[in-house]
Every structure is written in structure tokens, then in C-alpha cells.
Amino acid sequence: MILGVEFCECVAFFAIAANLVTYLTTVLHESKVAAAQNVSAWVGACFLTPLIGAFLADTYLGRYWTMVASLPVSTIGILVLTLSASVPTSYYRAGVHRAVVYLALYLAALGSGGIKPCTSAFGADQFDSGDPVELQKKGSFFNWYYFLISLGSLLSGTVLVWLQNNVGWVVSFAIPTVLMILGLAVLVGGSRVYRFRKLGASPFKSICQVVVAAVRKWHMQFPDDKSLLYELTNSSSPAESSQKIHHTNQFRFLDKAAIVLPPLDKTCKMLPMCSWSLCTVTHVEELKTLLRMFPVWASFMIFYAVGGQTTSTFIEQGMVMDNRIGPFAIPPASLSTVSVISALIWVYIYETVLVPLARRYTGKEKGFSQTQRLGIGFALSMLTMVYSAILEMKRLAIAQASGMSGWNVPVPMSILWQAPSYILTGAGGVFARIGMMDFFYDQAPYTMKSLCAAFAQLAVASGSYFNTIIFGVVAAATTRGGHLGGSRTT
Secondary structure, three states, X not given: OHHHHHHHHHHHHHHHHOOXXXXXXXXXXXXXXXXXXXXXXXXXXXXXXXXXXXXXHHHHHHHHHHHHHHHHHHHHHHHHHHXXXXXXXXXXXXXXXXXXXXXXXXXHHHHHHHHHHHHHHHHHHOOOOOOHHHHHHHHHHHHHHHHHHHHHHHHHHHHHHHHHHHOOHHHHHHHHHHHHHHHHHHHHHOXXXXXXXXXXXXXXXXXXXXXHHHHHOOOOOOOOOHHHOOOOOOOOOHHHXXXXXXXXXXXXXXXXXXXXXXXXXXXXXXXOOEOOOOEOHHHHHHXXXXXXXHHHHHHHHHHHHHHHXXXXXXXXXXXXXXXXXXXXXXXXXXXXXXXXXXXXXXHHHHHHHHHHHHHHHHOOOOOXXXXXXXXXHHHHHHHHHHHHHHHHHHHHHHHHHOOOOOOOOOEXXXXXXXXXXXXXXXXXXXXXXXXXXXXXXHHOOHHHHHHHHHHHHHHHHHHHHHHHHHHHHHHHHHEEOOEEOOOOOO
């Protein structure tokens, strides 16, 4: 049931994202640069709002009720988008159509913020990690989770994009609307069989408490004996004891949050677990862990900036290339399915060929270390942009040689030349994106697994907003006489 909700949400998201740049340029008549910027901004919002969803889920509503509240919001957004596409633009006043479309888009983005960070975590909650049988089923759940995300992307990039280009936008938007309504019904229908976890302390509040407590005691000296820093001496269960984190020497300023002020006794059981003036060593170390993860997170901002261009500049580049393959015409947005198929193939190659081969040389159970896997993904991402830039230079040269320079028409160059870009994107995703999920889950403190999952989504948002900056800078730098020199943002 939970997997069905994720599948419906993925189809709805990719149905909009896969071809949104075409909708903005052909229906709203936006310029290519403006459309690319707005697509990146919207995708960024979709992956920024999960921070809000994670906060509500971990602090107030729980994962189930956060999804129940978010699904109608996202559904209303897609429904408004469907209705706006069904009404002729002549019925709108100037600017009203554009306002309605963006209202619908950002309603859908707001709703997705409560779905994306909760489906995988709530699904994992249904399995008892202490039961070996259920633990194995939990691994299968994540495999199916990734499979359905890829399947949703594949269907949206083929069937729905074809409908958008050959039947109409109304039908292609109505289908995900129906799926979202069905997903809500399925989620609520299974409420009697779900397992619900009790809400714990808010990780956002814990982070703020550590910072405030450290600042309030900025003038205090560190004790010579680190064991004098405050930590709970007794735990109510063995599980809580196992969640304690030992003190480290990095970011020592934060350790001041755990300094016990006299005349309080360090072993006093009446001390709060974490307050605005005194925090445990474990809470301090949780924040330190997040800070150590920041450089990796920042590197993913660049990686996802590259991935974000597959839904903007890659499509715009394909729109000015020959998309005819014999009697067929390939919609530029449909080429994104090459990336999905490439990812599925590379997952198989990675598990069956690369990991066993690497294990022989490294001696590591996973074959590659987390940093090695991420590094390979980043290298493939770099090659993607190098190839795309060379391809755009070649396209511009053909346009100039054919006397079509500056014309917004396809040049005599096959769109299949874009396929290597998408193949490299899919391969890079297998190494970097799945590696990122592994890294953030393994490195995250026990009480911040959901929060770190939301931070991973935030990397996607940051990459999208970074794209908008790139588009603006490149557009300003390449403008000559009020006209852009092709899709040079590639």
C-alpha cells in the first residue's frame, strides 16, 4: 500500500517535471532561459519542502498523518493544473493563466514535501529490525521502492510525454490526478494494519538547543577531563544506551553545551536530557556528525545541478535538433527514459560484475568504499557536461554552416546524439545517487535518520536553485544584441 502511494507520487511528479519546460515555452510562451530557470526553481521547491514535511512528521503529526494531510494538497495542485490546461487561454485575462499555473505547481510542490520524506521511512517502520525474517523483508522493501521510482519515471517519460505531445496536456495531467486520489484512498484504507511509531524529541529542536547552549556558555573553559561533560548515566533501555555517541575533538566550541554549571551535580538524575542551557554529549555529537557530512552534501549540489539540466537545457537542445527516426518523431522529453533504462542496466552491472571484481582487489565487502563510489559518480557527471558542451558546439556550427544561426528551428543533426549524455547521467546516478542514500543513512545519528533523508532531498533543491543562477549568469554573458546564442547554458 505504501509502495503504491510512492508510485503514484512519482508518476505525478515526473509527469510534470519531464516536460514542464515545453509547457512553459509553448503554452505560456516563456523564453527558453526563463523557462529553464522556472523549471529549476520548481524542482528545487519540490525537494526543499521535504524539510517542512520531516519537521511535521518527527515533531507533531507522525509520518502517516503527514502523508494523509499532504496527499490532498498535492492532488489539488495537479487538479488545478489540469483545469487550467483545459480552459482556452483566450478566456483568461493577461497574466491570470500564468498565475493559476504557478499556483498549481507550487501547491503540488508543497504537498510533495510531506510525501517524499515519509513514504520510505513509514514503510520501513512496518518491519521489526529485531526479527531476522522481517529484516530481510525490509531490504526487499527498499529494492521495490527504488524499482517503483524508476518505473514511475519511465512511464511518465514515455506514455505521459507522448500524450502531452500528441493528445493534449489535459489528458496527461488528468491521469496523475486520478492516481493521486487513488493513492490517498489506498493509504487511508490500510490504516488498520499499519504499525505506528511513537514520536520522539524533535531533531530540529535538539540542534537548536545545542547551538543556543554553546553560545550561552561561550566564555566558559573546557574541563581537562572530558568525562566531566554531561551525559546521561542511566538509560531506560539497552537500546537507548546503544544510541549514545562518544565524545570527539572536532568542533570543540559545541562541547560547551555539555558543560555542567555549578552547583549542579553531573550525576543528578533530575537534569533534563537536553535543554536550552545544558545538552548531553550525544546530542552535541549528533550536531557534529551533521557538520562532518556537510562537505559531501555540498558536493551533491553541483551533481544535482547537472542532473537538473536533463529536464531543462537538454530538452531545449533536443527541441532544435532533428527528432525524426524513420517514420517516428521522438519527443525531446522522452529521451530522459534513456537515463532511466541506463540506470536499471548499470544497477545490474554494478551488483553482478563491478562489486565482485572490486572486492577481489579492495577486500571490502561492498567492493567500493562510500567515497570511491561517490567519486566515480561525480566523474561521470563531469563527463556528461563535457560531452553535452561539445555536442552543443557542434550543433551551433552546423546551424551556422546551414545558414540557420539564430533561428529557433531544428538543425540537420539527429537527436540521438543526445543519448550518450543520458546514458552517462544514468550511470552516474547509480554510483552517486544510490551511494548518497547509503552514505546519509550509515553516517546519520540514530535519532536523525529522517532528518538526514530530508537533507539529501535538500541537495536536489540546492542543485536546482544553483541551476537558476547558472542560467541567469550564462544568459547575461552570452547575450549579444538582445538575442541568445543558442542553448549555451549547456
